[in-house]
Amino acid sequence: MNPTSTRRALMGLGLTALVSGLAPSEAQAGFVFEYNYPDLDWYTIETDHFYVHYPVSKVEEGNDHYLNAEYSARRAAEASEEMFEPVCSNFNYYLTEKIHVVLVNQTDYLEGFTVPPWDWIVISANPGSYFYRMRGRMEWFSDVLVHEFGHVISLKLDAYNAEGTQGVLLSTLYQDGIHDTASGAEVFLGGAEPFWWTEGVTEYSSDEAGYNWWSNSREQNIRMTFLDERLLSYDELIIAFDKNQWGDGERNYQQGYSLNAYIRERFGDKATFEMARKGGEKWRPNWHVVVEEVTGVRMEQIYDDWKAYNSARYQAEWDEVRAEGEVIGREMTSSVGDWEYSDPDGKDKWYSKKQEDRETARERTGTWYFYAKYSQDGKWYAENATGALKVSEQPERLVGALQDEFAGSEAAATKQRKSDMSFWIPNEFGHTYDFVPGKDEIVFTGNEHLMGSPYVSGGRVELDGYEWKAIYIADLSPTTKEKRKDRGEKVAYETLKPNKILGKRWDRDRYTIVPNTLRGHDPAVSPDGTKIAFLQYEDGADNLAIINFDGTEKTLLTDFRNSFVQNIDWSPDGTQLVFSLFKDQRQDLYIMNADGTDMRAINRDPWEDQDAHWAQDGNIYFSSDPDGKFNIFRYEPEANKVVQITNVIGGAQIPSITPAGDLLYTYYTGNGFKDYALPQAEFFEKDVSNLFGLDVDQTEVQEFLAYTQDLSKYEAVTTPYNFARAIMPPTAVPIIKFENDTMTNFGLTPGFQVFTQDYVGDHTAFLVGQTGEDPLLLGSYTYAGWYPTIDLMAYHYQAKFDYGYLIDDDNDLETTDDQSVYEGKQHQFVNIGMVGINYPLNGRVNLGLSSRIYQYGFKTSSDTTFQPYMYGTETSLDFTYNTVRARYGHMNAHGGRYLQASLGHGFTDMVYAGYNGFDSDDGQLLDKYHYNRAQVNWTEHIPLGGFGLDALDFMTKRPHTFEWTFQAGAIDRNVQYQDEFRAGGVHPAYMGTGAIQPNNQFSGYPAFSLSGETMLVASAGYRFPIITDIDRRWGAFYLYDIHAQVGGTAGNLWSFRPPEEDDTSAYYYDNYGQRVAYDPSSVRREIPFIDKAYKNNNWMLFDTMAEVRVSSALMTASWSSFFRVSYAFNEITGIQDPNGDDISETTDTGFGNSLSAETEKPGPRFYLGIGTGW
Amino acid sequence: MRRFLATMMVLALSADAYAGVGAVKTMRQPLPAKEVERSLNMPKGWLEFDFGAQRKIGVGSWTADGEKHLFDSTQWTYDTARLDVRYGMSNRVEIWWSVPFHQARLTNELQGTDTKDASLGDAWFGYRLNLSRQDSPLSDLVFEAAYKGPMGQEAPGTYLGGPLNVSSFVFTTGTPDAKLGFAGKRQFGPIALSAHAGYMKRFSGVVQYLVELDNYQFSGRMKPGDVIYGDVGLLGQVGVFAVQAQPEFQQRFASRIGTTGPGLNPSSNLYEVEGSDGLSMDLRLTGTVNLTRGVDVSVMALLPMMGEDLQFFPLEDIHPTYGNTYGATLELRY
Known part of the structure; x- marks a missing residue:
């Protein structure tokens, strides 16, 4: 096996991409808060069916943020036990497992959610400021707990899958370098309960249990929704996404309750509960048939009947008011x-x-x-x-x-004064x-x-995570x-x-x-x-x-x-x-x-x-x-x-x-x-x-x-929180991927993701494993019990793939009768270890420091063991500023700024014995070297208004967005290819990362085809709606918006340049046909815009793209798709296989060409993603 | 690993835990304590880890005519440690993984050689769908699908002196397989009859161990022959002890090798390896002790009854040698 081919093949697989892609993400301290709270101790109240965990500040003296949620926790414990039996009785489903209720009191804002398979409910002690305007003043703890516990019972009973696996993720990706296409699809086969039922049945359940303080606030919501013709259609009631108009989310809850109440009146007390039991009997991508199985009537008909019934009822109420x-x-x-x-x-x-x-x-x-x-x-x-x-x-x-x-009659001066004097x-x-x-x-x-x-400038540093009202x-x-x-x-x-x-x-x-x-x-x-x-x-x-x-x-x-x-x-x-x-x-x-x-x-x-x-x-x-x-x-x-x-x-x-x-x-x-x-x-x-x-x-x-309720009985069952006794039941998602590594190398890769954490979120563990031809094992642990979040990660990945070498006897690609393809197969591995810490400086700004060490190697047919190829380590300081406002459930960002900057220092050691521990790159012999890396990525999403022109008023009704991204990066010396920046179009279903983001930048060129130590790339795009608010369902598929985007990219990646070919006294050819400089100083840095990038043979690269984005849901889960056509204007050269057909031409100097004689011609490149996002 | 095993043992042997990581969930289906009453599918919510070890003592090979040919001075031992994970994913579906680790040793007293090698083997992933089930007595019919990815070592090592003079053992065909089949089980009091039948499609792939002969540089493409398989088992249970005898049958079709073809059919250039098809039958004897609902221990012997030479020694997955296999498994479930 030729070692150079090994090296290049390693590049082709893009394994190094994983290294840069596995930096710690922005701080994510659990599911609830952005910040960690190491200043709190946690305590646990144990009752017959629940654990209630609550916080108390460690220090009271002189602590402005002292908090103690003991009495709230006792009230939560009392309410939990009171409602346990009646809620379980509704569904005739009595839990043997205990449920953990985490009572958070770090916030002045409302929290309340559950993840039933994890036996986990989180509520805030404070219901916030305006909840009662929509739901009525209520006894908060019993109301929220009976609601969330209703979810726990109904969704556990309704779940067809065991709680250890909530569904299966199927994924496929086919990348074709000959036809320049990349097509992928992803689908999660899980539960498909509609939102109206999920939320409605638990509200209805709490009503049946006698704990729903349904008040006239909620009645007024339903009443005016009918009378002002603001009703959500049945299809709109199905999914939680795309509820971006005023009150749609709340209407989903209230209409869901009202529908369930109507079903009770028409079909009996237990009909809606029976749906949970039926739903759990077998898997249905189209859950709505459960309603018909239970009631004998199609859900759409029930909706129409409910609508007619309530319209008449509320119209009569209005008539009464008018009469008076x-x-x-x-x-x-x-x-x-x-x-x-x-x-x-x-x-x-x-x-x-x-x-x-x-x-x-x-x-x-x-x-x-x-x-x-x-x-x-x-x-x-x-x-x-x-x-x-x-x-x-x-x-x-x-x-x-x-x-x-009205204002039209006011004097201009008065209007101006009003404008000046308002804020x-x-x-x-x-x-x-x-x-x-x-x-x-x-x-x-x-x-x-x-x-x-938005009315006060941000940027103020917030360190302790408390943002209490004042x-x-x-x-x-x-x-x-x-x-x-x-x-x-x-x-x-x-x-x-x-x-x-x-x-x-x-x-x-x-x-x-x-x-x-x-x-x-x-x-x-x-x-x-x-x-x-x-x-x-x-x-x-x-x-x-x-x-x-x-x-x-x-x-x-x-x-x-x-x-x-x-x-x-x-x-x-x-x-x-x-x-x-x-x-x-x-x-x-x-x-x-x-x-x-x-x-x-x-x-x-x-x-x-x-x-x-x-x-x-x-x-x-x-x-x-x-x-x-x-x-x-x-x-x-x-x-x-x-x-x-x-x-x-x-x-x-x-x-x-x-x-x-x-x-x-x-x-x-x-x-x-x-x-x-x-x-x-x-x-x-x-x-x-x-x-x-x-x-x-x-x-x-x-x-x-x-009168104050005496809850002192809970003192005897209160103990300090013990995380070892509060680890969630792990849940796993099986993943089955089918994809090709190369044009002739397909494989099915079964794997799984396992997640667990302790209930207050101090410790989180995540494991990914996959078997098949390309096995992977990734384990990560996150500690959120200190001010910065600490991440540890270890990763091992192996990949086998085949490839070809074009043998051309006369070194002339034009004559094909003397050509043959030799096949090769290689087995590679990468090991990565990483440690990182992250700290949010406020809601928009995050600082991260991470260090990672990695090792690559491979095994050819002639190797008995894996051969280490290189070791590397890089430590980087990352700064992120993010105000991108993505619309709920899909990512057509309509405003905001994303700014990411990093400074890193790395060390690489080339160790491959076949090269005597050296490697050459860009004409320089490399062994051990240090380097520094700086990188900036700045993206702006700018909402386009109508510019005050009536003709452009449509822009204000549906979001039109201008997006531009600027990327710049520099490495301070010539480095091995694996350490360089890389660019090219990558499909969103591709597992690794490493290509520049957003991935529509330079999507006209093959993935990872552009590389260098200096990067200056700018792109711009215009995103606009084609059809919005479609809100229609066909079976399990729900479609809400279709957008389009057009744009383009300009820029290049520049490298270090070996001595010129005609300067024969400055270099020699190594055994693999590469020019190597006698004097490393004769390998010079290419100057952007002045030098033509020698690797791709262009001063500047340009491409353009157009894509359609379909925002939709499948089985009630977000499931968005895209189709993109990109066009590269430049012909590019490259290393070994620039045209992406997985066959490396070997003319001229044999296998080890510095630059291949083959090129990637200008032309279109197609991307299709079904359910992959974009 | 020891800690993991200890934890599994505690969970499997303990009374029902009530919260957190060890919670016994309400959604879990019942699992009979006796082997004879158990469905072929893992019941919903149950997770099982099987730790198995087996040794095959290869003492000869089958001739092309199906005759036994005993080695004169050679002994081939092929050990496999295996972790199987089974999970009852829903009322009717089980998913499972099987990850083997192999160690092989070839000794030749005459030549004085003793070659050893070890590697991960090929992992299988399977899906089992219950088509019908009736309890007490059990009557069970399942559909099975499984996939094998070529995860194991396929580099034959340095071949100074020629490609046949390898220094490493190959533990994979280097190609993927997919199986489709059906299985049934019927209980008659303390006795149960079971049967499996299916078809295994073996796909082609470029493999490292098939060295291109002209230049000794490049790899060739291999397509192992597809397989029809089946077995019938008779199980008897007395108290916590269960014993099963199960003849297993395989018809293997011919393998093909060559270079990758153009277009959408990369196997179009392959040619058949003469004599690489064949029949085989083994007898599997298993004894199981159902210690608790969560713990079983079983021992197994696999005895070759008939076979034919399939040309690819020492690749046990294509060319099984002649010899008995003995093994034991600890099953822990929760």
Whole structure:
């Protein structure tokens, strides 16, 4: 066997690609958090059927982030055991294995998920800020646990496959270097339960078990979804992906519940549970037939019947409201919407639009708009709009909704002033705020680093992983700037607009955190502007607190263990506070003195009384749902009387009375939460005092308030967390691959992936094994119990493949009658060991340090053992910045930046005995050498708007994206081929990595065909939708979008260059026909754009590509496909087999040509990926 | 490995664990304690590791006419250690892997040579689908499919003095195989009858051990002959002891060698190796002790009854020598 052929074949297989591709990924500290929390100890409560793991900070003294979730864990344990029997009874499926519940309390945001085969439920102790707006105020622990446990039971019972393997991954890849094609397909044969059933059955199950606190919040979601014609089709209910319109995800849950409830009514109590049992009996790619097997009716028919039934029911409800007189006011928009038609022509015009365009128009005015409010002096107006607070100086009577005059009638100067004096504050989603009386200030709920908001520039380093909420003060004082008016002299003007640098706002100076308010939220400022009342979260409960603006004199006014206080407000005289309190399944309105004394209930009723607002007129406005729909009510303390103010079909919440006495409130529609205004003169004014239980026995109230459930019994079954007793049952995914290594070398490769971790995610192990002609064994271990995440990985891979040598007797490729092909086969191996650490600096930035060592070798026919060929090690520091926003479930990124930079140092030792421990590359003899590597990859996804042109308005409706990528890399010396940069088109189903990403760069050229020590490559692409929102199902296949992309790449990879051929005194030929310089310094670095790259024989390379991307799902799992045509404009030369037919020509100097005489001609290259992504 | 074995033993012998890595899942199907009652498929949720070792003592070869020809001064021992993993993946499907490790030794007293070599063998991956099953008494019919990838050593080593003078042993055909077949089992009280039948397709491939003779440089292409196989077994069980006798039959078709052909059929250039087809029959005797539901120990003897020379010594996978094979297996399941 010729050793040179061995070396080149090694290259052809691209094994080294694996080395660079196996760097540690960006920090992934478990499934829940980006950060690790080594400052926490974990404890475990063991009950009959559950383990509940909860965290406690190791250090309490002086720890701003001290947390202890003990009481929450006990409540979770209590709730878990209570609901175990009824939920299991629903399905007649009683678990023998215990379920592990991990209670996280590091976050102020809602978490709740389960992985049933792992017997694992994760919930947060804090349900977050706005969940109750969609689901109703509820007893969080029992609600979330019964939901997740319902998943555990239903999905375990429904699973056809054993829990150790949830399905099989089938994969194929055929790469044809003769016809220049690469085609692959992947499919995961697993469960196919539709989303509506998965989520709906567990909601329904919790209802049957008596633990579903289904409230009128959810009823209003379903009701308005029907009445505003916003229903998801049956096909849309099947998958969780592609729910990118407002509220689609929530609708999937609620419609799923409603469908299951309808099935109960029509087919009996157990029908939906029976589907779980049926589903587990045999595998069905099209799960929907289970419904028909159980009910005898096709699911599509049931859906239509359900739709007709509920449409009639909700229409009748609306008729009732109208009969009494609908009092709703008007949405606070800047103009009259087309949907607010007042004549038949207007109606025809509105309904002539396509359904999706009507939805877009309705939702463009806002979907998550809450808490519209004026300052008491009428100067400022604010609303919490989709996760930020929009503040503006806006005289009240300019609001069109209150006087039917819209912005179009305003003077230009007024409009300009409104624009200058409005800006966005990073208020947390769904939280309240308050103006500071007498000052241009606003107090709001932020988080401690003001991270995660697009309205405040990022880049701040966050090290401990805590991003708790906190109370902030924002300064609304305008700054004075100058601008040139009508090309004349400069004029001064006032503005709140922040300065921008590189498109980012830099206005942190406006914000001051109120000390001692971590985990505080929903502030209300006292009328004298000296105190802030707010809600303080701790260990699964909210309590009422009060504090000075400078953070002093913080006082907890309540001390409940299981309460959620909501929406505080001060009495106009500043002596009292009003709020609603959820405790022990009741939610009523309360008043207390501002010093925390004399807490008493205003009412005692079964309704969800909330959003208390104590207006300047002395009355308390609030929302409640006594007739099943939320309306605004006014409680008049003097008269002890409640009056209904609105009468709506949707849902009226969050009242605020303007200085002039009009009402601003939040109205729920099928197209979102909207800010509405209702003039005082139109108030409904219906006395409904009899509905609200105003005759309160305060003694009974005090007993109620004093009650705290005693859960001390769990102390005896609480132990420190022991990870050895908390390792998940491993799960494995069998993988069966069929692919070709070369044109005549096909093979089936059966393998598996095994995963396990401990329940709190400190230790994770991952094993990949494959057998067949190319066996592989990869083991990795991740430790997330320290601040940086530590990864260890070991890898062994062997590959056998055949190839050919073209023997041409006269060294002339044109004459073919003297040619023959000799076949060879080689057995190669690679061993890799790696250690890496990663640390996230914030949500976008990650630092990694990794070191890897590797070894290559091979065995030819004449070898008795594997022959080591080279050893190498490389240590690199990696920096990643990533803000790419991929749409859920598929990767047509529509904005964001990916920046990756690395600096590395490597050492390589050539050891092959056949070369006497040396190797030559680019004319230089190499043995042991050190090198440094620097590399940058910068990708921008730029959303294209309509540029203000009507003709281009379509770009704003469906995402059009411009993408460019710039890659640069340099290695500071001549290195062996394995250490060089490489490029060329790689199919996404190819197992290894190593080609430059994105993989459409230089996809016109063969994979790994371009190499060098210097790399400068730029590409650009335009991505646009062809058809979107298809949302149709055919059997197990679901199609949602088709996009296209066109683009191209320019650049090259430059190498080191051997002495010129005619300079015969500078080199000699080695035994394998390669030029080797006598003096290594005569091997010079090629200069980009100045030198022609000698390996591929071009100054610059160009290609272009066009591809179609199909976003779809198969058996409810994301399954996206693509077809790409790339065209290379340049003919390239290369080493041994540049045309990719796996036959190396050996003319001229025999087997060891430095450059082969064969070339890859300009031309097209085709890629097809079915289910592989792109 | 010792730790892994110890863990498996603990899991297999212990009472049902209740949580975490050792949890006995509710979804797991029942597994009869006695061999005679067990389905051919691993029940859903059960994971089994089989640790097996066997030795073949090759004392001769079969002639082309099916006669036994005993070695004069040569002894060939072919040891195989094997790890089999079986998993009951669903109600009706079992998947399995079998990874062998071989060690071979050829001694020739006359020439005074003693050549030893060892390597991983060819791993098999299999899929078993239960077509019908009835318990108590058991009546079972399964479809089987399996694939072998040529993972083992195929380089014959240095061939100074010619390609036939090898210094390494080849432990693989160097080519992939695929099997399709059916199996059935029927229980009659303490006795069970079982049978397998199937077809093994053997694909062609360039192999390292087939050296191109003109230049001694390059490899040739090989296609081992396809195989029809079958067996019938009779099992009897008394208490925890089960004994089975099972004649096994194979019809091997002729092998072909040559160079790779052009186009989509790389075997088009191959020519048949005369006399490389043949019949063989062995008798497998197995004794099993069902220690617990999770632990079995079995011993096995494979006795050659008839055979024919298939031309490719010392490749046991194509050319089995004449000789008895003895082995034992520890089965741990959870």
